[in-house]
Amino acid sequence: MAGIMAENTEVIAALYHLLWLAILLVFLSITYKAVVRFVFTYRIRQRYNDIPHLPRHWLAGNLVNVGERLSPSINAHPDNAMQEIWDELGQPPAYMIDLAPVDRAMMIIADPTIAEAITQPSPEYKYSIPKSNTLQQITRLVGDHSLVLIEGEEWRIQRRRFNKGFAPTHLNTLIPFVVSKTRVFLDRLKGYAQNGEDFQLKDPASDLTTDIITQLAIEKDFQAQTVPEGQGPKSTFGLLTSIKTMSSLTEKTGQGFDISGYIHPERKAKEWIYDRLYTKAIYNEIINKLPSIKQERSTSGKKPSTVSSAKAIVNLALTGLDPTPSVLNSTVSQVKTFLFAGQDTTSTLIQWMALELSKSYPSSPLYSDHHKQIREHLCAEHDAVFGSSDPFAALDVLSREDAHADELLGSKLPYTTAFIKEALRLNPPGGSARLIPLSPYDPDYPNQKSQQPHFIDLPAWTHSKTGEHHEARRIRVDGMRLYNTHFIIHRNPNTWGPDAAEFDPSRFLDRSGKASVDEVEEAMNTHKHNTPHGNGSTSPRTTKSATKTAQTDLPHPYHISTLPTGSYRPFERGPRTCIGSNLAYIEAKIVLAIMARGFEWTKVGLDGTRPKPEEVVYGGTGKEDVKVGESQGWRVWSINQVTSVPVDGMRMRIKLRR
Numbered sequence: 001m002a003g004i005m006a007e008n009t010e011v012i013a014a015l016y017h018l019l020w021l022a023i024l025l026v027f028l029s030i031t032y033k034a035v036v037r038f039v040f041t042y043r044i045r046q047r048y049n050d051i052p053h054l055p056r057h058w059l060a061g062n063l064v065n066v067g068e069r070l071s072p073s074i075n076a077h078p079d080n081a082m083q084e085i086w087d088e089l090g091q092p093p094a095y096m097i098d099l100a101p102v103d104r105a106m107m108i109i110a111d112p113t114i115a116e117a118i119t120q121p122s123p124e125y126k127y128s129i130p131k132s133n134t135l136q137q138i139t140r141l142v143g144d145h146s147l148v149l150i151e152g153e154e155w156r157i158q159r160r161r162f163n164k165g166f167a168p169t170h171l172n173t174l175i176p177f178v179v180s181k182t183r184v185f186l187d188r189l190k191g192y193a194q195n196g197e198d199f200q201l202k203d204p205a206s207d208l209t210t211d212i213i214t215q216l217a218i219e220k221d222f223q224a225q226t227v228p229e230g231q232g233p234k235s236t237f238g239l240l241t242s243i244k245t246m247s248s249l250t251e252k253t254g255q256g257f258d259i260s261g262y263i264h265p266e267r268k269a270k271e272w273i274y275d276r277l278y279t280k281a282i283y284n285e286i287i288n289k290l291p292s293i294k295q296e297r298s299t300s301g302k303k304p305s306t307v308s309s310a311k312a313i314v315n316l317a318l319t320g321l322d323p324t325p326s327v328l329n330s331t332v333s334q335v336k337t338f339l340f341a342g343q344d345t346t347s348t349l350i351q352w353m354a355l356e357l358s359k360s361y362p363s364s365p366l367y368s369d370h371h372k373q374i375r376e377h378l379c380a381e382h383d384a385v386f387g388s389s390d391p392f393a394a395l396d397v398l399s400r401e402d403a404h405a406d407e408l409l410g411s412k413l414p415y416t417t418a419f420i421k422e423a424l425r426l427n428p429p430g431g432s433a434r435l436i437p438l439s440p441y442d443p444d445y446p447n448q449k450s451q452q453p454h455f456i457d458l459p460a461w462t463h464s465k466t467g468e469h470h471e472a473r474r475i476r477v478d479g480m481r482l483y484n485t486h487f488i489i490h491r492n493p494n495t496w497g498p499d500a501a502e503f504d505p506s507r508f509l510d511r512s513g514k515a516s517v518d519e520v521e522e523a524m525n526t527h528k529h530n531t532p533h534g535n536g537s538t539s540p541r542t543t544k545s546a547t548k549t550a551q552t553d554l555p556h557p558y559h560i561s562t563l564p565t566g567s568y569r570p571f572e573r574g575p576r577t578c579i580g581s582n583l584a585y586i587e588a589k590i591v592l593a594i595m596a597r598g599f600e601w602t603k604v605g606l607d608g609t610r611p612k613p614e615e616v617v618y619g620g621t622g623k624e625d626v627k628v629g630e631s632q633g634w635r636v637w638s639i640n641q642v643t644s645v646p647v648d649g650m651r652m653r654i655k656l657r658r
């Protein structure tokens, strides 16, 4: 008995010591982390003083004064608050938000030359400065091997594998399918016109883009436009519902601090379940395709000689490869990426285009003669190319085999293209966030100890309010997140001129206003291969900021061809440019060809006619629309739903025009 007691005492004493040891280890680890954080904060406070910024608290930096403006309760995309701060700071080329000790500092970029410098290759960063780790928040949505997330050689190999699926030669084979799906979209619009009820354009537009991207990616027609909600792929656990749910559950970066996002177990569980369902469904679709891909190979004995002989992007990407687990995993990630990236972005573009059309009708409170002229130009071009007898003739013409639809869409619609470009300029659905590890030691990147300091050139600028001049200077940026804020870059009056906030497609037309779009593209890409300097420095070749050459015969004084390189970048530029831009243009051109001539658009609610109190107001803010609308000057603004989307789903009422 005494022996057992003694043994127990020893065990208890040993456990007691272990407990103390554990407490000591936890204490040391917390102390170590606190010291690292302290040093990190100290460095941040020392390093970036040369970059314009709002006043900083000695301990909390900009956490409070910027955090208040980014609060999720404001229900606006962070780009809006960032533009507000930029204005307040006098519109500098870039400014800093200091989030230490909670997070690293962030640079908000408004100047195209800086944006260009960080997205072009350099000796240090072969495929441009790496993406920010904040993007990891979309990992479940797009898969961990997604093109959007991966870096280095892995990225290069994957991009090469999938580029062919988005090449114009391949996309052109898809035009008949896009046209046939746009017919279904047209039928839905006609339905809304007939019943005269308000609707959110986001619904038919995102169903259309879903139908197109699922076909292109995995050759699967889910008939998103006709399947009723709650059935088939739109049932509770259906594939289309899974994508939407995954997207809505994704944490929104840059949206201030929201504790519910971190501790919501129900949300985490839901995310896990839908991720499993979604990934499995995509995986099965790919597995089911393997026999036909093999068949294609064995019948031809070699790879298909033209990309057009195989339609789905996965077919193209898997042809000639052994379907090893790693190949299949990365393919699943890319398909998830395409389904996500191919839907909301293009649907959002369609919605903003409709808003601009609505301003051309006297019923709109935002009516202007300028908008009416723009619509007339647009319709005249459609009359000339597709014939004037039927407003929907574009769909018939484009489906005729002898029509050379690719040429029509490629170069015969310069005004339409300019209209689309302008809609994307004012309302870019995304931006690009990059990150350079802190030198010489970064707590999040311990393997990067030997890295050199990294500098970029901040061009000279004049404070928009005080008129104070600031000389150009080199600023140190390692350790920072660098955010190319397309929303600000595209609306920067120092680049785009005093009417930067106005919708005007002539910025993208040539002298005659009729030239082929290729010429405009050429002008835009003149400095395409602009490579930054080495030695840990990123410095663009073009440093002029809105330096205007006297080109009075251009249709717009701030014509795209006169602007600094990289002023226009809705799809981002450099190696990590969007893979789907050609597809987005094809879709937008076909849709615009029926929206402009076929319907009279009336915006309802925000930016349009004010609803009566008893009317149901729906959209991102629900019945709050009216209240929030008042505070925001009754304009449609964008909110953060992974990409930037119109707050009210673009609520419209339409009539058939002819």
Ligand code: HEM
Pocket (backbone or CB within 6 Å): 131, 147, 148, 149, 159, 213, 337, 338, 339, 341, 342, 343, 345, 346, 349, 424, 428, 429, 430, 431, 432, 433, 570, 571, 572, 575, 576, 577, 578, 579, 580, 581, 583, 584
């Ligand atoms: C109006 C439509 C679209 C806009 C404005 C747009 C915009 C962008 C932007 C700004 C990026 C860079 C993101 C970053 O740097 O983190 C990007 C990348 C990407 N986009 Fe798009 N996108 C559009 C449509 C599409 C479509 C239709 C697809 C595919 C089906 C697509 C697939 C991708 C992919 C895979 C990437 C990553 C490319 C890489 O890093 O190699 N996008 N897009």
